[in-house]
Amino acid sequence: MSMRFDSTDNRLALLATVVLGLLLLAGCSDPADAQASTAKDEKERREVVLSVPDMSCPMCPITVRRALNGVDGVYEAEADLDTKQARAVFDPARTDPEALIAAIENAGFSATVKGERDE
Template sequence: MAEQMRVLNIDGMTCGGCVASIYSATADIDGLLTMSIELTDNQATISYDDSKTDAETIAAAIEDAGFDVTIAQA
C-alpha cells in the first residue's frame, strides 16, 4: 500500500448538506482512507491507498453527486 494525499477543489458546495452529500457519495469507495472537507475553502483533502483507488475515481464520485471537481496539482 502506498498512501497518497491530494487536494480536491470542489465547486457548488453551499452548506452542510452539500458536505454530507459528498461524504455519502464517497462512503463506499474501497481505498479511500480519510477525507476532510473545508466548506469555506471549497476543498477536500483526501488520503487513499493507491493500490485500490485513485484521485480521479474519488473526484468522479463527487461529480456524480452534482459538484464540479478539479484535482489540485501535487
C-alpha cells in the same frame, strides 16, 4: 482450617490464565514485522486535495465526504464549505484521483485536483 474452592473460583483462575497467556503472546510479536507493515502502509497512502466549487450549503461537505468515503481504497476524507475543498487519503493501488472526482460528480458536484502528494 480448610479452604473451599467453588466453580466460580475455578472460572476466575482459568480466565486469569487465558488473559495472561494472551498478553504474553501479544508481547512476542516480531518488531521487524511491525515496522515492515508500517512502512508498507505508509507507501500505500497518497493524499489529494480537490477543489469542489459547487459546495454552497452546510449539507454539501457531508455529501462530498460520504461520496469520497464510499470509494474503495479511501482511508479518510473531509470536505470544507469555507474553502470549497475536499481532502482524501487513499491507497493508490486501489483507487486514483479520477475515481474520487467521479464519485464527487456522481453526488452532483464538479471537482478538480488541486494538489496531490505522497503521505
